[in-house]
Amino acid sequence: MPSFSASAPAKIILFGEHAVVYGHPAIAVPVMQVQAKAIVRAEPRGAAGKVRIQAPDIGLEADLSDLPAANPLATAIRGVAEALGVSRLPALTLRVTSTIPVAAGMGSGAAVSVAIIRALSAFLGHPLPAERVSALAYEVEKLHHGTPSGIDNTVITYAMPVYFVRGKAIETLHVGAPLTIVIGDSGVASPTAIAVGDVRRAWQSDSRHYEQLFDRIGEIVQAARQAIEKGQPDILGGLMNDNHALLRAMGVSSPELDRLVEAARAAGALGAKLSGAGRGGNMIALTTPENAPGIALALQAAEAIQTIITEIKTRIT
Numbered sequence: 125m126p127s128f129s130a131s132a133p134a135k136i137i138l139f140g141e142h143a144v145v146y147g148h149p150a151i152a153v154p155v156m157q158v159q160a161k162a163i164v165r166a167e168p169r170g171a172a173g174k175v176r177i178q179a180p181d182i183g184l185e186a187d188l189s190d191l192p193a194a195n196p197l198a199t200a201i202r203g204v205a206e207a208l209g210v211s212r213l214p215a216l217t218l219r220v221t222s223t224i225p226v227a228a229g230m231g232s233g234a235a236v237s238v239a240i241i242r243a244l245s246a247f248l249g250h251p252l253p254a255e256r257v258s259a260l261a262y263e264v265e266k267l268h269h270g271t272p273s274g275i276d277n278t279v280i281t282y283a284m285p286v287y288f289v290r291g292k293a294i295e296t297l298h299v300g301a302p303l304t305i306v307i308g309d310s311g312v313a314s315p316t317a318i319a320v321g322d323v324r325r326a327w328q329s330d331s332r333h334y335e336q337l338f339d340r341i342g343e344i345v346q347a348a349r350q351a352i353e354k355g356q357p358d359i360l361g362g363l364m365n366d367n368h369a370l371l372r373a374m375g376v377s378s379p380e381l382d383r384l385v386e387a388a389r390a391a392g393a394l395g396a397k398l399s400g401a402g403r404g405g406n407m408i409a410l411t412t413p414e415n416a417p418g419i420a421l422a423l424q425a426a427e428a429i430q431t432i433i434t435e436i437k438t439r440i441t
């Protein structure tokens with residue numbers, strides 16, 4: 125049996141994180157420069173059921189049977205086996221690698237899941253359609269935090285700009301004019317579960333205030349959708365700044381993220397905001413293509429540990 129491999133991109137949320145957990149829309153786009161990759165190789169001499177997992181980036185080398193049931197990689201593998209009605213997997217080695225920063229709001233967990241689900245289902249002779257891939261990756265997302273909106277697994281599976289509302293059919297987004305985004309990594313690891321849990325507790329204790337913040341974010345997302353479709357980056361920059369202010373008010377920014385956002389604006393960005401769960405991880409800045417390298421340099425000077433320049437189009441290849 126030959127080996128099968130699959131890759132999945134990272135993602136950034138352009139607008140609407142956190143509010144999306146509470147039923148408001150959000151806009152997310154894939155980032156193809158960094159990817160997760162899974163390779164499944166048959167082990168013809170291995171005993172049936174022996175599944176070896178190698179994930180050198182996180183220092184993991186183990187048999188599936190030795191991993192805790194709630195391990196994300198194990199959950200993705202078992203999800204595929206169950207979906208395909210395979211009670212005992214053939215002997216195989218699964219190797220997972222990724223260049224996506226971990227716990228940084230770029231969907232590394234979802235990308236790893238999508239790559240595994242695609243490679244393993246193809247290896248088993250039944251490549252799953254996108255809808256099922258996304259649904260299985262969503263089950264893994266639940267391990268990271270109990271109430272994921274599903275935006276990460278959706279945008280990463282489809283690898284297209286999406287307008288996402290929890291529980292609704294996916295809408296891909298037409299991008300009227302290409303957008304140039306500079307991504308800056310604060311270098312502060314921020315598990316999504318903690319920020320999402322803190323927002324939930326704050327919402328429970330002051331629901332009126334938080335509902336207002338979520339509503340305003342929802343309005344920004346609607347306006348951003350129009351500006352993206354019509355190709356109006358100037359309007360989008362202001363909306364990004366407004367969205368960042370609301371995320372700050374929600375308590376999910378951090379001094380490091382605010383410093384990077386300020387640095388990007390001072391270097392001429394059209395707008396900037398944190399992206400993802402916040403507290404750490406990445407921020408994004410909207411810019412003209414000519415200004416992108418200068419903004420990346422300004423972010424590095426403000427202590428971003430990594431910068432990525434990415435262009436957003438309707439179809440990102």
Ligand code: PMV
Pocket residue numbers: 137140141142143144145228229230231271272273274275276316320399400401402405
């Ligand atoms: O995975 P992250 O860090 O990009 O966060 C996901 C975005 C949230 O809205 C904060 C959570 C969710 O499930 O949508």
